Amino acid sequence: QKEVEQNSGPLSVPEGAIASLNCTYSDRGSQSFFWYRQYSGKSPELIMFIYSNGDKEDGRFTAQLNKASQYVSLLIRDSQPSDSATYLCAVKGANTGNQFYFGTGTSLTVIP
Amino acid sequence: DVKVTQSSRYLVKRTGEKVFLECVQDMDHENMFWYRQDPGLGLRLIYFSYDVKMKEKGDIPEGYSVSREKKERFSLILESASTNQTSMYLCASMFNLPDTQYFGPGTRLTVL
Numbered sequence: 238q239k240e241v242e243q244n245s246g247p248l249s250v251p252e253g254a255i256a257s258l259n260c261t262y263s264d265r266g267s268q269s270f271f272w273y274r275q276y277s278g279k280s281p282e283l284i285m286f287i288y289s290n291g292d293k294e295d296g297r298f299t300a301q302l303n304k305a306s307q308y309v310s311l312l313i314r315d316s317q318p319s320d321s322a323t324y325l326c327a328v329k330g331a332n333t334g335n336q337f338y339f340g341t342g343t344s345l346t347v348i349p
Numbered sequence: 350d351v352k353v354t355q356s357s358r359y360l361v362k363r364t365g366e367k368v369f370l371e372c373v374q375d376m377d378h379e380n381m382f383w384y385r386q387d388p389g390l391g392l393r394l395i396y397f398s399y400d401v402k403m404k405e406k407g408d409i410p411e412g413y414s415v416s417r418e419k420k421e422r423f424s425l426i427l428e429s430a431s432t433n434q435t436s437m438y439l440c441a442s443m444f445n446l447p448d449t450q451y452f453g454p455g456t457r458l459t460v461l
C-alpha cells in the first residue's frame with residue numbers, strides 16, 4: 238500500500254469552476270500535510286499546509302483535513318487557466334523524523 | 350524569499366562516471382533533502398540531512414551517497430552512474446518548524 242495516494246487524473250474543469258483534488262494517506266499518526274503545485278518542467282511550489290482537522294483558506298485555495306478518515310483535499314475556487322498544473326499531496330511521516338511522502342500527483346487542466 | 354539553487358539544470362553523463370549534484374540554500378535551514386522524480390512514481394526520497402555531517406537514508410539510497418560539510422550545502426553523489434539513474438533530481442530545504450519544504454529548480458540528469 239502506498240503511503241500517499243492521489244487520483245492521477247487528468248482532471249478537467251471549465252474556467253471559473255471549482256476544482257477538487259483529493260488525497261488519502263496510510264500513516265494514521267501523521268500531523269503535517271502539504272499541497273504543492275508543479276508546472277511542467279518546473280519544481281514543486283508550496284501552495285498550502287494544514288495541521289488541524291477542518292478547513293484552511295488562503296485566497297482561492299482551501300485545504301480540508303479529516304484525520305479520522307485519513308483524507309486531505311484541496312479546493313480551487315474560480316479556477317483559472319494558470320491553475321493548470323500537477324498538484325502534489327505530501328504528508329510528513331509520524332515516526333520517521335523529517336521524512337515526507339508524496340503522492341504521484343493529479344494533473345489539472347482548466348479549460349478557458 | 351527562500352532561495353534553493355542547484356548546480357546544473359541539465360546534465361548528461363556516461364555510464365560508470367562519478368556524478369556530483371550540488372544544492373545550496375540561503376535561509377540557514379537545518380534540514381536538506383534529495384529526491385528523484387520519475388513519471389508515475391512521484392517524488393522519492395534518496396537521502397536527507399538534519400544537521401551538518403548528519404544524514405539519513407530515504408526510500409531509495411542504493412547507488413547514491415551524500416555529503417554535508419557546511420550547513421548551506423548538500424551534495425548528492427552517484428558513485429558510478431547507471432542508465433536507471435536517469436531522472437529529475439530535486440533538492441529541498443526547510444527549518445524544523447515550520448516544516449515546509451522549499452525546492453530548488455531541479456537537475457535533469459541523463460546517463461547514456
